[in-house]
Amino acid sequence: MQQIFNFIFKNSYRLLFLLLLIIGLTLTIQAHSFHKSKVISSANFLTGGVYATLNDIDEYFSLRSRNEALAVENARLKSLLFNQIDTVTLSKTDTIPGVKKVDVLVSKVIHNNYNSTENYLTINSGSNQGIQTDMGVINDLGIVGIVEKVSPRYATVLSVLNVKSRINAKFKKSNHFGSIEWNGKNTGFVQLIDVPRLASSVRKGDTVVTGAQSRIFPENINIGTVHKIYIDNKTNYYTIDVKLFNDMTNLGHVYIIKDHEREELLQLEKETKENE
């Protein structure tokens, strides 16, 4: 016993270093390997508060461009409203509260990161406002990311510019679908992979939108346009560079999509798998 204590006492500096190193490496490996397993995140009282304060100051420098962007979006929505000739395709609005299919919540990006390979955003609404993990985040131009961790007042968002992110996507003109990924290089482009070569009609400039398979985003939300097409000779798939509509380095207000049918669907899918 004496010897054990002596050993610990003699090597206490090394043991402390090893302990801290193991903690640090464990946190790192956890953050890299498992989805939504991050112990340390900026969705907390301290960092969220600091980012909110900093953003209050930052915001004043971009008020003019934000206002212009909002005016442009309003004009686009108004033109959609005025030009609606065909009343047959109008979707009925349910007036009873609580039965709407999709709710849209508004929030603001208070911290934006885009210079590493795994990027996260911090937004200033959390579980108090009804935000939950795995909700889609978009803005007027296109998709932004998926909610990852939620605290009472803040939440972190897995940006599309993250090598871990995978989003179901398809072409607007056909229904060929694939997955949106990011190769960690250019902040203006993401990669659409796993598109079968049968979809031979892909041209430069085609619009890529979100697909119907994901329950995170509604169908037909803009992502970007086809920029460059690579053909892999070994597999029968295309890899396509997609130029994002969104400037991910300049984000202000975002919308969070709350799908009321999502839980029901996931539950159903889970039960189906269990019964197999």
Added chain:
Amino acid sequence: MSSAVFINIARFILLLLLQVAVFNKMDFLGYINPFPYILFILLYPVNGNKYGLLLSSFLLGIIMDMFCNSGGVHATAAITLAALRPTFFKFSFGVSYEYQTIKLIGKITPERFSFIAISVLSHHFVLFLLEAFRLSFFIQVILRTLFSTLFTILLCILLIYLFKPSRR
């Protein structure tokens, strides 16, 4: 003694705030960001408590990780630097550095510069390697390390001159 503790606590908070508010927002060409917050570890008293250094650099790194959403990357890099610091002192100032009084604050001599350079380089290499965590990004890691190191060294020297206690 207590004034040294206060100076270190003040430096800890000030550098952290500066890093989060100013330096994290700088990125030239997409992958050059400076991390002058490690100046806290470099300027920690040479003969100060080494357990204190290890624990405070871990805390510094963990808080940076919270702000950057990066898992434990900064914490690991910071304690690596804290543990390697005596070796770098030996490398730059000679074997008997403990008996001399080393002051990093002051005129930039070749010894001081080499100490700052090797510390920043090793810290950044560990940091970017753990951040990428894939060998396919190795060339990117090397490039980021080199450019960011230059930027950080420049800022460190500027900060040292800026906060130099004035002597008349």
